[in-house]
Amino acid sequence: MSYFIETNDLVKQFSTKTAVNNVNIHVNKGDIYGLIGRNGAGKTTLLKLLLGLLEPTSGDIDLFATEKLAARKRIGSLIEEPGLYKNVTAYENMKRFSILYGADVNDINTILEKVSLLNEDRPVREFSLGMKQRLGLAIALINKPEVIILDEPINGLDPAGIRDFRNIIQKLNKEGVTFIISSHLLDELAKIVTSYGILSDGRLLEEFTSTELRTRCTDYGKIITNDNALALALIKQNFPDVKAKQSGKHVEISEGLESLGDINKLLVKNNLTVTELTKCTQSVEEYFLGRLGK
Amino acid sequence: MKNLLKFEFHKLFRQKSFYVCAGIMAAFSILSIILIELVVKTTPDMSNLIDTPRSVWDIMLGTLNNANFVLIAGIFVAIFVCDDFSSGTIKNIYSRGFSKTKVFFAKLIVALTAVLIMYFANLIISIIMGLILFGTHLFHAKYIGLLFAQLALIIGYSTFAFSVSMIFKKIGPVIAITILVPMVIGLFLSLFDVALGLESLKAADFWLEGMAARLSTVATLPLQIILSAIGSLIYAAIFAVIGWYSNKKLENY
């Protein structure tokens, strides 16, 4: 199977730090691919490599099987702070980049309207953070790109701004635009993502679709007794197929949940006071936190 | 490349600093022409120090030095080039499939064109002033050669400022380097000349500063004019290659 965008053992080494370490991402056409990772995980570096803003130390990038410079003409992006000319208006910013990208200047107002910046005549230096971010998105939209790469685009936006941003992304995605969006795990954009890539300390830990994610948010058992250490020892001794571990103030069962009833009997038989024994379902947040560690 | 050039020219003509720098140069030109005239008129002794009689042609050659031309041109180039780096807009350029090489040369072409436009604007002002104050007498073919050599020198200087801008990318350090480094090099070469007791063939004469001084007076020998012009273009080529290569390798934006 060949992907729309993929990387092959991509490495970016800064003087002492390997910011991107043998990463292989796979993005299908039409995806909203969420690159999830904590601060410093290497998200921005990976996106900059895709865009040619940084040269890989080793490994390759495949952009829809097209020569890279030609392919990048079809990719819009917003990386870190939006790059804007501060002393001129939103329209003039759009005009400059329309000229550069060879786009029709008559489309400028249509795009500005999409991001609610039509008829905004102030110079950009007087814009709020949210307005700058929206103008950055507007620039990314120039020349009808097939792919849009956004690096933590909603950082610092208020809830209404986030909702607007999400709506624009979803609408464009329905029109066929593929997105790659980075975010630190729990932000509001994770909700619209169709495929995830989890990045931690420069490595891609895993990739999965949003459907797979639901099946991965596993059930687990939670047991609290008056002597958790003893409980854990008894479980391990009597139920070799059950996976159990001490987790904070409780014992967590990750495999062999069907034995919960028998475990209860065993613990009671051994004179332990079982104050809680429940079957829980992991939330998406818990899943990510678990995968990212720490 | 066509879109890159259109884009850079569009920015240039909407950049205030372009008009401000051109205006400052014009003001310098006019003031220094008037100042020299006043000095010559009021202090007869001074007329020995300044080539007299003078004509519009001498005033024309003075454009280069009177207006502190290369200094202001260097500052303009720095402002023009560093803008895309300080505002982060360079990301919007590189990320859309424009190679660093093409971006470099498009910017170089537009920066040099801007500086040459400024130079011609100043030249016209100087010529008008010269025509008002003096006549068209004392014309010599050498003036044409000197004018072309001045153009070459401006290209050499501006390419230096341009490459420094593309390498360091931050307006403060770039302006400091653009102003100080040529001066310091000139100073060291002069010291070197003095130390070795060089008189006819001076090292300082082969540096941009020395050439600039020579190209402002008609007393310069034709061979020196030609050497200065060729030297300036060689410097331009060397600076362009250093700037292009460094910018290609560096990822400091």
Ligand SMILES: Nc1ncnc2c1ncn2[C@@H]1O[C@H](COP(=O)(O)OP(=O)(O)O)[C@@H](O)[C@H]1O
């Ligand atoms: N230009 C650089 N030089 C050196 N180290 C860098 C550079 N850019 C990023 N890094 C380092 O690489 C790691 C990943 O950074 P980054 O890609 O910005 O992470 P993220 O976007 O996920 O927060 C960090 O440890 C960061 O300090």
Ligand SMILES: [Mg+2]
């Ligand atoms: Mg980042």
